[in-house]
Amino acid sequence: MRLSLLDRSRTRDGLPESEGLTGSVERAVHAExxxxxxxxxxEHHAVPGIASGSPAVLLAAIGAATSRIRLGSGGVMLPNHQPLVVAEQFAMLQALNPGRVDLGIGRSLGFTAPVRTALRATGSDTYEDDLAELRDLLDGTAAVTPHPVVDPPVRLSLLATGRGTEVAARFGLPLVIGGPVLHGEEIGELLAAYRREFRPSRHAADPYVTISLDVTVADDAATARELALPEAWAMARSRQSGEFPPLESVAAIRAQSWPDQVRRRVERSLDGAVAGTPATVGAALEELQARTGADELMASTSTYDRAALLASDRLLRDLVV
Structure with a gap:
């Protein structure tokens, strides 16, 4: 499998939110x-735990700090943007970083009603029409031409769950899939249908599947589980409060009271996580690859300790060759 990282620019309790962005740049340099x-x-809007609301801006900073690694959006949420503006932004990124830019597209709206209102979300579903328009703009077949004109053109990928896999097949786009659907019985059927119905395009001659999930690797299982705790805790608290919070340190989390429902959610999340030693994580990834036939793994790992996160990234890279 090819190997990628998805960095959500997580903020951390007690630290300036800007460090969520500088940390993303530093992690990209290390990944390269x-x-x-x-x-x-x-791309997440008005979320206290995530500093990145503009993938194009952050990718410009990462491109300036790196020289080889490919740069991707995981993803730009198309309902929030005009297709022409997205095409222009990523054409500029490609011009500044030739041959290194991938445009991943999703369809999620803001997490809360006030955010959706601020984004001017109308509730009308024009996603597929907008996706077709964006594709035509990138392919140079639209009524207008985004500038700068770049060669090679920017390639699209589609972030999807459920029915979105059918859209990716029909448009001939690489598929990025993650979340609970990976563990459901329907994943095999969804991916088989995607591969069966795939129509080749400029963006992909053949079906291409990227699996996105949290993967945490450490020298021992207990440490890996501790590293996975801050993200599991934040997710459990968000379901309780309705707000996705910054990451907290393991010590701060352990010092708090754990309501029974939060404890159950945290333990369930940790039990289902891919977190452990290189041997156990390697076996889990082999099983996942055999079950899905994935071409690429996108690790979306986050934890409070930045040094430990970089160490996990290095150990994971050593596993996937």
């Missing part, structure tokens, strides 16, 4: 040094 193929960044 240890041999990752691609580095992806996210």
């Amino acid at each position: 040094q240890v041999g990752y193929q691609r580095f992806w960044v996210a």
Whole structure:
């Protein structure tokens, strides 16, 4: 499998939110040094735990700090943007970083009603029409031409769950899939249908599947589980409070009271995580690859300790060759 990282620019309790962005740049530099193929960044709006609301801006900074690693958006949420503006932004990135830029597209809206209102979300579903328009703009077949004109053109990928896999097949786009669907019985059927119905395009001659999931590697299982705790805790608290919070240190988390429902959610998340020693994680990834036939793994790992996160990235890179 090819190997990529998805960095969500997580903020950390007690630290300036800007460090979520500088940390993403530093992690991308490290990923390039240890041999990752691609580095992806996210788009989330008005979320206290995530500093990145503009993938194009962050990728410009990462491109300036690196020289080889491919740069991707995981992803740009198309309902929030005009297709022409997205095409122009990523054409500029490709011009500044020739041959290194990938445009991953998703369809999620803001997490809360006030955010959706601020984004001017109308509730109308024009996603597939907008996706077709964006594709035509990138392919140079639209009524207008985005500038600068770049060669090679920017390639699209589609972030999808469920029915979105059918859209990726019909448009001939590489597929990025993650979340609970990976562990469901339907994943095999979804991917088989994607591969069966795939229509070749300029963006991909053949079906291409990227699996996105959290992967944490450490020298011993207990340490790996501790590293996975801050993200599991934040997710459990978000379901309780409705707000996705910054990451907290393991010590701070352990010092708090754990309501029974939060404890159950945290333990369930940790039990289902791919977290452990190189041997156990390697076996889990082999099983996942055999079950899905994935072409690429996109590790979306986050933890409070930045040094430990970089160490996990290095250990994971050593596993996937």
